[in-house]
Amino acid sequence: MKKIKVNKNKYTVIMVVNIMVVIFIWYLLSDVFKVFRNGMLPGPVDIVKTFIYKLTNTAPGGNTLGGHIAASMIVVVTGYIIGVGVGLPVGILMAWYKPIDYLVRPVFDFLRCIPGLAWIPVITVWLGIDLKAKAMIIFISVFVGIVVNVYSGIKQTDEVKIWVAQIFGASRWEVLKRVALPSALPYIFTGLKVSLGMAWLGIIAAELLAAQSGLGYMIMVARNFGRADLVIVGMLTIGLIGAFLTWIIELIEKKFVKGRR
């Protein structure tokens, strides 16, 4: 018992030391010896400075970091909620009603091979580059991710469980509600997580291509100004928020799925 604990501590120490050493070497290279003359890889100090600066300053990009975050978030949340709202029932219908399955599945199998961001040019021509347009791009990505997972979740429901429920006189609707959906729940949550990732990726792509605010726009502008420090600040912010959103869904998942396992 004790030995295991000692080992664990040993590796934690290695990990912490390792992180510090890497950051220190990074600092030495970029800030002390100035190996990357042209600011291609700014040092850790610069990045922290830029981060703090960007919290209150709008230039370049016309908005503070918080403002860009808000701009991206509002689109992601809108597109995500609508995508989930439409994707869930469509996935269920496809999995549960044979004719719909037969009719929709072939088209769907093809559609899911098209990355969501390939629709950006179409959406831009149709709807412009406002919130509605970007939310539409998010919607498409989320919709596909949700349908795929809900569909396969319900399809893999144990046949035996369904028979048992039917033998006990449950109607088709009841079987769906009481048996198929609960057992598909882990898949549904996987779908929620995967498509959240897609939504977050989609918004960055959309903002890189056509936008006037948002984190993707911010890093694109920073690139135009050759500001690697701001690009990296943007990337880290994007990563952090993505991780935070995933964490929230995992919390909800724990609440929902726990009691049923």
Next chain:
Amino acid sequence: MSKILEINNISKTFTNDDATNSKEVLTNVTFSVEENEMVVVFGPGQCGKTTLLNIIAGLEKPTTGDVKINCKEVTAPGPDRAVVFQNIMLFPWLTAYQNVEYSMKIRNFDKAERAKEAMKYLDLVGLNGFEQSYPVKLSGGMKQRVGIARAYCTKPDVMLMDEPFGALDAQTRYLMQDELLRISNTEKRTVVFITNNIEEALYVADRIIVMTDCPSTVMEEVIIDMPHPRERTDQKFLQLRKEISAMVNRRR
């Protein structure tokens, strides 16, 4: 005859990670096994038979006591003992043939020798023609045969079998018991055979170690000196069956 395997005063207590809960499974288990003997460990379900076998195999450490094989203490798993696992545990990514030759391959025997031995044991368990099948394509009985061939091919000093026929239907089970006796007739081996089925125990054993309920220990050792093949409806067979069953029930 010489003692090949000695189990001295084994006790085993399972404790969960934060030491709040502990369960004593084995207490003071002592017995020994002689060369080429077929010893059956018979005990009720959940009494700790698999635990005992894992300790002999070296997969688990006893809380107190020790296991000696050829007078050397067991500290880790090794190919001087071979296990036929309760849940078989064939490697699913290897064919039947590759599973059987695995232990020789890992010890760098040359290819020709491996092929000779592996084919011999596959033949012995009656699986010629299925060498190239992956485990997913084999029936339960066939998998169990591969498991037995794999154990024999390790050339162990002691074979450990954990309810090897437990998952089979009654018909296949009788068949496999006969097969086992036939195989160990051609290939003399020391076998520790675990079962919770008294009839099976009486059918194959040279000696039966009767275990008590959990926390379990050796209750009785019974030498079975009936000649093979045994008749399950024989007077003496039924008599022994009654006695041992009574023994176990009395202690419950």
Next chain:
Amino acid sequence: MAIKIKKINFSKIFWGVLSIFLVFVIWYIGSQKPSMKGLLPNPIDVIKYIFWSNSNKIGKVNIWGHIYWSMTRVITGYVLACIVGIVLGFLTGWSKLGSAIIKPFYMVLRSIPSIAWIPLAILWFGIGEQSKYFIIFISTMLIVMTNVIDGVKDVDRDYLGVARMLGTSERKMFWNIVLPCAVPQIFNGLQVGLGAAWATVIAAEMVRSSKGVGWIILMGQTAMNMTQVFAGIIIIGLIGLTLALLMRGLEAKLCAWNVRGK
């Protein structure tokens, strides 16, 4: 190993054809509405356009030229990513020391979506091919790595016990047990990774390039040529589908022992 040829399922084909036909009909009717003029091209025109581009140039090269460029980028980035991802994944998943060293950086990089690398890649490597290889590499590598780590973590501990029993030394454990156990999960990573590489190259080509399938659709948008955009999207889907089918075929061959492979 006998490969069974699946019985051709005619009702499935029937439904497939019917469903695609219906989509085309709805699409066609939609495109005939006056309000959709210039926004939704006629599907017949789109198909004609695809055949036309077979022998006529869009920009600098014909459609095969664009596909060639996109595929070169994908394959270069993908192959590198698979090699590095598998090696790093095993180091992280199997060795505690490796995990302590690699995991923290892996966690940070993994949380950043692949597309967000595009600006930095352009800053570092310019707008040429290198930046595209880099973006595809980094996105695919992290996906492959994630799957390898999971695959190694999920190796059934009991198999390790059996292997020890059969005389496997700790040194040989990796090649003989851990690696084959992790193969299905690794394969999953390679599959998902290929899809991601394909999506990433489209994005990268849309942001900055002068050829490639992603360029086709962005140019279509700029020139307001919706026929070209839709033709591009269909080609992107067809290639994505082909890649997915190829990987599935490969998996069925290599993982014949696994249920997934059936």
